[in-house]
Amino acid sequence: MARVVVDVMLKPEILDPQGQAVQRALPRLGFDGISDVRQGKRFELEVDGPVDDAALARIHELAETFLANTVIENFTVKVEELAVGAEK
Amino acid sequence: MTARIGVVTFPGSLDDRDTQRAIRLAGAEPVALWHKDKDLKQVDAVVLPGGFSYGDYLRAGAISRFSPVMETLIEQAKAGLPVLGICNGFQVLTEAHLLPGAMLGNDHLHFICRDQKLRVENAGTAWTSDYAAGQEIHIPLKNMDGRYVADERTLDELEAEGRVVFRYLDVNPNGSLRDIAGITNAAGNVVGLMPHPEHAVEPLVGSGRTDGLPFFTSILKKLVAAS
Numbered sequence: 331m332a333r334v335v336v337d338v339m340l341k342p343e344i345l346d347p348q349g350q351a352v353q354r355a356l357p358r359l360g361f362d363g364i365s366d367v368r369q370g371k372r373f374e375l376e377v378d379g380p381v382d383d384a385a386l387a388r389i390h391e392l393a394e395t396f397l398a399n400t401v402i403e404n405f406t407v408k409v410e411e412l413a414v415g416a417e418k
Numbered sequence: 419m420t421a422r423i424g425v426v427t428f429p430g431s432l433d434d435r436d437t438q439r440a441i442r443l444a445g446a447e448p449v450a451l452w453h454k455d456k457d458l459k460q461v462d463a464v465v466l467p468g469g470f471s472y473g474d475y476l477r478a479g480a481i482s483r484f485s486p487v488m489e490t491l492i493e494q495a496k497a498g499l500p501v502l503g504i505c506n507g508f509q510v511l512t513e514a515h516l517l518p519g520a521m522l523g524n525d526h527l528h529f530i531c532r533d534q535k536l537r538v539e540n541a542g543t544a545w546t547s548d549y550a551a552g553q554e555i556h557i558p559l560k561n562m563d564g565r566y567v568a569d570e571r572t573l574d575e576l577e578a579e580g581r582v583v584f585r586y587l588d589v590n591p592n593g594s595l596r597d598i599a600g601i602t603n604a605a606g607n608v609v610g611l612m613p614h615p616e617h618a619v620e621p622l623v624g625s626g627r628t629d630g631l632p633f634f635t636s637i638l639k640k641l642v643a644a645s
Binding site: 340344345347348351396397399401402 | 567
């Protein structure tokens with residue numbers, strides 16, 4: 331079994347008011363020196379069986395058609411191998 | 419023959435019954451359509467109503483775009499079936515790529531509910547012929563994700579082809595680019611807008627104006643003329 335992570339972020343040119351709201355709260359909390367915050371989404375997909383090229387291609391398609399709206403968002407797909415018994 | 423106008427109910431649709439009522443007041447026959455059915459029951463036009471379909475959990479309109487009824491609707495809209503998307507319906511139409519661009523959270527992050535002034539920019543669509551180009555109207559607006567965005571090239575194309583159908587006047591309530599409140603596809607049969615014409619069809623309720631009624635009389639006239 332493996333975990334595939336799809337990260338979705340608004341394209342850089344798209345205004346992210348949520349990220350801005352977080353950024354504005356930072357000085358109040360004592361965190362200085364952070365000039366910008368952008369907020370995205372992370373999807374963790376637990377995949378049965380091997381994550382081969384075919385499976386990755388399917389997940390890429392899923393990300394492109396459904397998880398992200400490519401009119402406004404970019405996405406990345408990466409595989410996280412889960413070592414058995416290594417759960418913290 | 420009475421024109422039959424379908425109204426799709428998704429899980430989370432809120433304004434389907436108001437839309438059916440507006441259609442009836444305009445003199446057409448509303449036909450309830452269910453999101454799980456592929457069948458459009460041979461309606462002459464379809465309205466996708468406002469609400470929060472499938473909870474808008476992924477993005478507004480993103481999950482409903484893949485419902486069985488949308489498969490048929492996308493196919494028929496491309497073949498010329500008149501489709502109007504109001505608020506959440508507009509979001510569904512952009513997610514389905516029947517209209518260009520995308521809808522995002524309001525720039526101020528708040529839900530907004532107000533009587534909104536609009537200018538009708540295009541009175542040549544299937545849904546706006548009973549307005550006059552340049553006419554100023556007031557209809558209610560209520561949304562969380564009403565910020566219309568598209569890349570500069572798409573915006574320029576929409577402007578050049580007269581496909582901006584409505585623009586916000588006085589106040590831009592959500593940060594929509596170029597004050598866009600509603601657009602149409604190239605053929606003019608698919609229209610989407612954020613404000614709610616179905617809430618302004620009777621003098622007794624809302625702002626007391628009936629500025630939304632021409633949407634439903636426009637499509638009715640078009641369908642009667644075509645039959």
